[in-house]
Amino acid sequence: MPMFQPLKRDGLVGFEGGGDGQVLDLDTAVKDGLLGGVNGGGGVVDEKIDLKTMIKELDLQDIPSVFICPISLEPMQDPVTLCTGQTYERSNIHKWFSLGHLTCPTTMQELWDDAVTPNRTLHHLIYTWFSQVRVDEETLRGCSRTSHRDRRGSSHGEEDCCRRRRRLCRLFSLGPFTSHAVGSEVVAILVSLDLDSDSKSGLMQPAKVSLIVDMLNDGSNETKVNCVRLIRGLVEEKGFRPELVSSHSLLVGLIRLVKDKRHRNGVSPALGLLKPISAHKQVRSLMVRVGAVPQLVDILPSLDPDCLESALFVLDALCSDMEGRVAVKDSANTIPYTVKVLMRVTESCTNYALSILWSVCKLAPEECSPLAVEVGLAAKLLLVIQSGCDPALKQRSASYSSCVVYIIQTPCLFPNANSQGQSNSIKFISLALMMVQWSSICEMS
Numbered sequence: 001m002p003m004f005q006p007l008k009r010d011g012l013v014g015f016e017g018g019g020d021g022q023v024l025d026l027d028t029a030v031k032d033g034l035l036g037g038v039n040g041g042g043g044v045v046d047e048k049i050d051l052k053t054m055i056k057e058l059d060l061q062d063i064p065s066v067f068i069c070p071i072s073l074e075p076m077q078d079p080v081t082l083c084t085g086q087t088y089e090r091s092n093i094h095k096w097f098s099l100g101h102l103t104c105p106t107t108m109q110e111l112w113d114d115a116v117t118p119n120r121t122l123h124h125l126i127y128t129w130f131s132q133v134r135v136d137e138e139t140l141r142g143c144s145r146t147s148h149r150d151r152r153g154s155s156h157g158e159e160d161c162c163r164r165r166r167r168l169c170r171l172f173s174l175g176p177f178t179s180h181a182v183g184s185e186v187v188a189i190l191v192s193l194d195l196d197s198d199s200k201s202g203l204m205q206p207a208k209v210s211l212i213v214d215m216l217n218d219g220s221n222e223t224k225v226n227c228v229r230l231i232r233g234l235v236e237e238k239g240f241r242p243e244l245v246s247s248h249s250l251l252v253g254l255i256r257l258v259k260d261k262r263h264r265n266g267v268s269p270a271l272g273l274l275k276p277i278s279a280h281k282q283v284r285s286l287m288v289r290v291g292a293v294p295q296l297v298d299i300l301p302s303l304d305p306d307c308l309e310s311a312l313f314v315l316d317a318l319c320s321d322m323e324g325r326v327a328v329k330d331s332a333n334t335i336p337y338t339v340k341v342l343m344r345v346t347e348s349c350t351n352y353a354l355s356i357l358w359s360v361c362k363l364a365p366e367e368c369s370p371l372a373v374e375v376g377l378a379a380k381l382l383l384v385i386q387s388g389c390d391p392a393l394k395q396r397s398a399s400y401s402s403c404v405v406y407i408i409q410t411p412c413l414f415p416n417a418n419s420q421g422q423s424n425s426i427k428f429i430s431l432a433l434m435m436v437q438w439s440s441i442c443e444m445s
Helices: 026-031 051-058 090-098 120-150 153-171 180-192 197-203 206-218 221-235 248-259 264-277 281-289 292-298 305-318 322-330 334-341 347-363 365-374 377-386 391-408 420-444
Strands: 004-009 012-017 079-081 087-089
Touching (some): 079 120, 120 180, 197 221, 206 248, 221 248, 221 264, 248 292, 264 305, 292 305, 305 322, 305 334, 322 347, 334 347, 334 365, 347 377, 347 391, 365 377
Antiparallel strands (some): 004 012, 079 087
C-alpha cells in the first residue's frame, strides 16, 4: 500500500504515491471522476471561457455562499486566503489593506502576516460550478423553446431543475481520495444546494459519510457545522440507515461541538442532529459508552431554550434503556439541574425534565427521591399543578407529588420531615392534590 504525502504542484495540494509515482491533485481528481464528473463522469467543461464573463452573463441569485466574497457580496473571480483562514476576492482585500486596515474583515482579528495565498481549489470549484450552470442554462433555454411548442413548459422546467441538482451533486461529490481541503469546500456547496432524494441517496454511502465525519472532527468550525447540517439532511431521508451514524467518531465530534465554548454556533446544529439519531437503540447505546450523558447534563444550565429542549429530549430518550437510565442517574448534576428546569423555560422542557426525574427516581427511589426533595422538587411540582399547562402534565405532576409527600413523611427516607419548612410543603402539596382531584371529578360529571 503506497503512503500518500501532501504534494504541492502548481499551487494545488495533492497526494503523491510512494510506489508508483501517482500524482493526485484537484485537476486529475475531477478529470478521473474521483470528485465526480459531469455527463457520466467524463470530466468538466474546459476552461476556455473567462470566469468573469460567465459571472456577468449568468447573473445568478442562488450562488453558493462559499463562492461569495464577504466584502463585496459578489462571486469571487480570484479568491485569496489570509493567514486567518478567511477567503476574499483579491482586489477587495487589497483595497481593504490600502485603507490602512490590518485586520481580517470577517473576524476582525489582527493579522500577523498580510500575505495572501491564491485559493486555487476554490477557484477551480467556482469555475466548474459556473461552467456547469452555463451548460444547464443553455439546455433549459432549449427545453423552454420546445415547451412553448408543446405547451408543457412547467414539467420540462421542473425536470430540468431536478436534473441540474443531480448533476451538481455528482460534480461536487466526495470520493475516497478527496482531501479535507477540497472536501470542506464540497460540503459547503452541498449544504447550500436544495438536494433532492436521489442526490441524498448518493451521499448515503458508508465511505462518504465516513469522510464527512472525519472533516467534522478535523475541520474548521465552519466546516464542522456544515458537516453536521449535511448529515442532518441525510438522516431525514426515508432510506436512511441507523448504522451510518452509529459511529464513535461522529458522536465524539458532536459532543465536542456542544461543549465548545469558543464557537457557540455549533451547539444548536449538533444537538439538532443528536435529537433524531437518539431514536435508534444502537446509537443510544454508543452514546452511553462514549460518555455523552454527563457531558450533556453538565451543559444544561448554559443552553438557550431551544437547545435546552433538544438536550432534555436526548437525555429522556437515553432513559428508555436500562444502561441509559443508569448513566443518567449516576451523573451527579442530573437531579439538581433537571429540577431547576421545571417551570422555568417551556412546557416541553418541563415535560422532558419530569420524565427524566421519574425515570431515575423509579430506578433508585431511596437514593434519588430524597435528593430531589432536598433541591426543591416539592415546590416545583406545586407550581406545575397550579399553572395553566397541559392537563396531562398537571396530572403527572400530581402523581409525582403523592410520591414526594410519602417520602417527606417517611423518617428513614427523609430525616428532616418534622421541620417547619417541610411540614408547610406537605400541606401545600396535599392541598394542590385535592384541587386536582376535585377538578378531575368536575370534568367527569
